[in-house]
Amino acid sequence: xxxVQLGALPMPDGQTNVVLFLRDLTxxxxxxxxxxxxxxxxxxxxxxxLASLLGFxxxxxxxxxxxxxxxxxxxxxxxxxxxxxxxxxDDLLSLSRIELxxxxxxxxxxxxxxxxxxxxxxxxxxxxxxxxxxxxxTDGPHPVPGERDELLxxxxxxxxxxxxxxxxxxxxxVSVARVAEPVPRRAEVILAVRDQGPxxxxxxxxxxxxxxxxxxxxxxxxxxxxxxxLAIVKHIVNRHRGRLVIESTIGAGTTVRAFxxxxxxxxxxxxxxx
Ligand code: ADP
Numbered sequence: 001x002x003x004v005q006l007g008a009l010p011m012p013d014g015q016t017n018v019v020l021f022l023r024d025l026t027x028x029x030x031x032x033x034x035x036x037x038x039x040x041x042x043x044x045x046x047x048x049x050l051a052s053l054l055g056f057x058x059x060x061x062x063x064x065x066x067x068x069x070x071x072x073x074x075x076x077x078x079x080x081x082x083x084x085x086x087x088x089x090d091d092l093l094s095l096s097r098i099e100l101x102x103x104x105x106x107x108x109x110x111x112x113x114x115x116x117x118x119x120x121x122x123x124x125x126x127x128x129x130x131x132x133x134x135x136x137x138t139d140g141p142h143p144v145p146g147e148r149d150e151l152l153x154x155x156x157x158x159x160x161x162x163x164x165x166x167x168x169x170x171x172x173x174v175s176v177a178r179v180a181e182p183v184p185r186r187a188e189v190i191l192a193v194r195d196q197g198p199x200x201x202x203x204x205x206x207x208x209x210x211x212x213x214x215x216x217x218x219x220x221x222x223x224x225x226x227x228x229x230l231a232i233v234k235h236i237v238n239r240h241r242g243r244l245v246i247e248s249t250i251g252a253g254t255t256v257r258a259f260x261x262x263x264x265x266x267x268x269x270x271x272x273x274x
Pocket of ligand 1 (some may be wrong): 086157161162165168195199200211214216220221223225226227228229230231254
């Protein structure tokens with residue numbers, strides 16, 4: 001669909017030219033529809049824990065007023081719901097902040113291998129508690145032009161997913177390496193997170209980075225997921241001018257790879273010209 005507008009353009013010779021403006025509304029409409037969807041989804045996601053909180057408050061003020069045991073139990077549930085809302089609001093804020101900066105690519109060198117190591121060290125004990133062995137494979141340093149906090153977030157979200165959905169008793173491997181045969185001047189670094197979980201059916205894979213898309217809503221909620229993790233990862237990777245590739249085999253596991261441009265030092269300006 002196009003919006004058509006006629007305009008009059010006075011010319012230097014005193015004549016007037018008529019101009020026809022055509023604006024493509026299809027993409028504008030699609031964006032608008034996506035925005036409306038997003039607001040509706042976000043409201044619904046916030047409404048669910050809020051409704052549960054209100055329900056418990058009413059019960060505590062009424063039937064359970066003098067029941068000390070129920071009070072303790074309800075408070076635990078209420079805290080979980082409040083945390084869930086807080087996490088959702090935090091993720092929404094992260095997403096909008098990253099989107100605002102998406103057109104400005106970071107330029108400072110950041111060692112991706114070091115970031116991965118740091119994340120494996122902090123998340124290792126948590127993974128072990130869930131019966132998952134988390135390890136790192138890298139021959140770094142592997143610098144990329146990047147924003148440290150955002151790259152930490154990428155590794156964190158991917159490792160969290162691998163541990164959450166990878167199932168206990170498995171291994172999760174984080175690796176950082178150079179692409180073996182780069183196109184000249186397009187050297188890339190790959191961050192990969194591999195799990196041995198149940199895998200994801202192919203029809204879901206293209207939709208995983210959409211906001212609030214989950215394969216299994218109940219299991220995501222049980223695990224404290226907001227459905228925004230991979231959307232955040234995708235936007236950060238886009239901002240870093242990289243690409244995200246998700247590969248999965250049912251029954252064998254999932255590998256998520258982020259390909260990021262490697263940091264290439266500018267030629268030394270002080271060096272004599274050859
Ligand atoms: P969530 O907060 O639900 O984890 P994400 O955006 O991080 O949201 O992931 C979206 C969905 O993709 C998850 O709900 C889950 O169904 C699926 N998923 C993500 N990572 C994995 C994985 N490593 N193995 C299996 N399923 C996964």
